[in-house]
Amino acid sequence: MKSAFILFLFLSLFISAKAQNPAQAENIFIITTDGFRWQELFSGADSLLISNSQYVEDISIARQLFWDQDPMERRRLLMPFFWNVISKSGQIYGNRALGNKSNAANPYKISYPGYNEILTGYIDPFIIINYPKLNPNTNILEYLNNEGEYHGKVVAFSSWSVFPSILNNHRNNLPVNSGWQNMEEENNDSVYDLINKVQDGVPIKNNTRYDWLTYLNAKEYITQHHPRIVFIGLGETDEFAHEGHYDKYLQHANAVDKMIGDLWYFVQTQPCYRNKTTFIITTDHGRGKKVYNWSNHSLFTDGSAQTWLAMIGPGIEPLGEMKGKQQIYQKQIAATIANLLGQPFKSEHRIGQAINLPPVQQMADATVGSK
Numbered sequence: 046m047k048s049a050f051i052l053f054l055f056l057s058l059f060i061s062a063k064a065q066n067p068a069q070a071e072n073i074f075i076i077t078t079d080g081f082r083w084q085e086l087f088s089g090a091d092s093l094l095i096s097n098s099q100y101v102e103d104i105s106i107a108r109q110l111f112w113d114q115d116p117m118e119r120r121r122l123l124m125p126f127f128w129n130v131i132s133k134s135g136q137i138y139g140n141r142a143l144g145n146k147s148n149a150a151n152p153y154k155i156s157y158p159g160y161n162e163i164l165t166g167y168i169d170p171f172i173i174i175n176y177p178k179l180n181p182n183t184n185i186l187e188y189l190n191n192e193g194e195y196h197g198k199v200v201a202f203s204s205w206s207v208f209p210s211i212l213n214n215h216r217n218n219l220p221v222n223s224g225w226q227n228m229e230e231e232n233n234d235s236v237y238d239l240i241n242k243v244q245d246g247v248p249i250k251n252n253t254r255y256d257w258l259t260y261l262n263a264k265e266y267i268t269q270h271h272p273r274i275v276f277i278g279l280g281e282t283d284e285f286a287h288e289g290h291y292d293k294y295l296q297h298a299n300a301v302d303k304m305i306g307d308l309w310y311f312v313q314t315q316p317c318y319r320n321k322t323t324f325i326i327t328t329d330h331g332r333g334k335k336v337y338n339w340s341n342h343s344l345f346t347d348g349s350a351q352t353w354l355a356m357i358g359p360g361i362e363p364l365g366e367m368k369g370k371q372q373i374y375q376k377q378i379a380a381t382i383a384n385l386l387g388q389p390f391k392s393e394h395r396i397g398q399a400i401n402l403p404p405v406q407q408m409a410d411a412t413v414g415s416k
């Protein structure tokens with residue numbers, strides 16, 4: 046009897062320890078913003094670019110919005126969620142000025158190879174261009190969607206229309222809402238109806254939907270269905286940069302920060318997600334470092350492999366800006382996601398090793414500081 050009681054005590058301790066394991070996430074949201082440079086993330090607006098009339102229509106207003114002499118203040122003006130919230134409760138990798146480096150390991154340094162690397166953990170030498178060919182490589186989203194606990198609870202939204210091919214939902218039936226695809230209305234849902242109408246009314250549609258529409262679709266789906274693994278691929282930071290509009294690039298990075306902050310607030314106020322959900326935020330490639338080439342990125346443009354990575358939630362010790370000398374790669378993200386969930390990720394291809402995350406000391410609670 047006594048030994049049964051001790052066994053019961055031991056088991057209940059074990060179960061409660063597992064339920065509260067601060068190193069594990071139950072849900073993961075992966076958010077990417079295409080081609081957003083580490084330079085702006087860590088130092089805010091660039092002094093030469095924001096004052097250049099070739100790239101900025103109204104230098105005076107752009108400076109009122111995003112300029113400050115102090116780079117710490119400047120980055121907070123541009124990305125307040127990153128520098129008010131993630132910098133206190135999460136981790137931000139990639140400030141090369143401090144020797145902390147995050148890179149694309151693939152040699153091509155454009156979008157499809159980058160997203161393939163992030164989501165499959167594998168550098169495919171034959172994924173070279175952004176043509177929408179069906180990806181032969183198994184990605185972490187479909188792996189989780191096909192396996193027990195997360196089956197049917199994985200979803201992807203993207204602004205760029207190539208994602209159905211990158212994720213190959215022809216093969217794996219992963220639900221993907223991408224480009225200018227409408228959401229299928231369930232139960233006469235008026236929110237989807239409204240978003241669909243706005244989408245249909247956009248007169249000129251290129252390959253990238255407005256990020257706000259992508260975000261609103263994602264948030265509505267999350268509200269209704271509580272998916273456990275969510276991918277949101279935002280695209281307009283890259284579009285404005287390619288067009289050479291540094292002002293719009295900054296404004297849009299600020300909008301992306303707002304979307305992510307809005308989603309984090311929503312998640313942290315829902316019992317099914319609160320303190321059980323980790324956000325992984327990154328970009329697919331860097332861009333040129335110079336005034337003449339900041340708008341481009343390619344195999345031959347120096348700076349194009351330089352990325353960044355931010356994480357917040359269970360499993361992520363609140364260390365803020367990562368200052369130690371370190372090198373991480375995009376190909377490590379897929380295995381890191383699996384590790385955070387306590388799940389395996391197996392595939393027919395090699396997978397980059399998970400990032401060696403600093404050990405978690407505290408219980409994940411975003412409100413810890415304010416209590």
Ligand SMILES: [Zn+2]
Pocket residue numbers: 080156283287342
């Ligand atoms: Zn691009």
